[in-house]
Amino acid sequence: MENKNLYVISFSPTGTTRKVLKAIADGMNFQQTKQIDLIKKNNIKKQNFTDKDWVMIGVPVYSSRIPETVISRLQNFKANKTNAVVVVVYGNRQFGDALLELKNLVVELGFFPRAAAAFIGLHSFSSNNYPIAVGRPDSEDLQIAYNFGKQVISKQGKHKKIKVPGNFPYKERSKKLIVKPVTDLTLCNQCGLCQEVCPVDAISIYNNRIETNEQLCIYCNACVRVCPQKARIIDDERIIGFAKNLHEKCKQAKSPEIFL
Ligand SMILES: Cc1cc2nc3c(=O)[nH]c(=O)nc-3n(C[C@H](O)[C@H](O)[C@H](O)COP(=O)(O)O)c2cc1C
Numbered sequence: 001m002e003n004k005n006l007y008v009i010s011f012s013p014t015g016t017t018r019k020v021l022k023a024i025a026d027g028m029n030f031q032q033t034k035q036i037d038l039i040k041k042n043n044i045k046k047q048n049f050t051d052k053d054w055v056m057i058g059v060p061v062y063s064s065r066i067p068e069t070v071i072s073r074l075q076n077f078k079a080n081k082t083n084a085v086v087v088v089v090y091g092n093r094q095f096g097d098a099l100l101e102l103k104n105l106v107v108e109l110g111f112f113p114r115a116a117a118a119f120i121g122l123h124s125f126s127s128n129n130y131p132i133a134v135g136r137p138d139s140e141d142l143q144i145a146y147n148f149g150k151q152v153i154s155k156q157g158k159h160k161k162i163k164v165p166g167n168f169p170y171k172e173r174s175k176k177l178i179v180k181p182v183t184d185l186t187l188c189n190q191c192g193l194c195q196e197v198c199p200v201d202a203i204s205i206y207n208n209r210i211e212t213n214e215q216l217c218i219y220c221n222a223c224v225r226v227c228p229q230k231a232r233i234i235d236d237e238r239i240i241g242f243a244k245n246l247h248e249k250c251k252q253a254k255s256p257e258i259f260l
Pocket residue numbers: 011012013014015016017018059060061062063064065089090091092093094095120121122123124125218219220221
């Protein structure tokens with residue numbers, strides 16, 4: 001294969017997007033795969049890609065759009081007709097305009113989108129009381145992701161302009177809720193893991209206390225999932241209400257969709 005580098009750019013607060021991207025990258029089977037993580041904005045370095053590179057970009061769907069947080073972070077990258085694979089992962093409700101938005105954004109950055117896909121992942125709001133898309137991506141999803149990666153590469157030179165579902169103008173962004181997980185200080189041992197994974201640096205730990213800035217919090221749920229003490233808790237009635245509603249209405253398992 002002439003192309004040697006695959007760059008995998010991900011924003012994946014609770015890890016499902018990362019899992020899907022890994023399976024696709026395994027199927028693409030490049031000699032070298034480099035990971036670029038968008039979670040911490042200060043760790044992102046500006047980078048230019050060439051027309052020999054392949055870049056896969058994957059993000060979760062937030063309210064039928066791509067997370068606003070990733071838009072400015074992706075501006076660190078410039079491409080020159082670089083081959084791109086764009087992927088969104090959603091919690092079995094719908095991906096709405098997110099895939100179209102991601103595709104259009106990468107075109108603005110100079111990429112050439114060769115393939116796109118929407119996969120399903122455990123919903124960020126899923127809980128024991130209200131499970132949503134538990135176990136996704138499952139082994140079948142990951143097999144589809146792997147085969148998709150293989151197909152993308154086997155089509156080299158025969159790629160057409162891809163079409164993906166979605167409407168423009170995109171669905172208006174939902175107003176940001178002023179909300180945050182709370183910490184049970186009787187369980188917390190100040191390990192700092194929640195602070196490490198927070199994509200918007202909303203968490204501060206000092207004097208045996210954990211403060212969460214609710215103006216910054218995007219409710220990604222990363223801190224809740226990572227806490228080994230189960231000390232981060234969702235107690236907001238609005239979020240619990242969303243979860244209950246999704247649990248009831250999104251039971252029918254959706255299938256991954258690929259666009260080549
Ligand atoms: C604020 C927010 C909004 C979301 N909106 C949607 C949505 O519109 N449709 C959907 O199916 N899932 C939605 N989800 C669920 C995520 O897309 C899904 O759980 C995804 O797998 C998370 O990716 P990650 O594990 O890489 O963080 C939302 C999650 C969050 C945190």
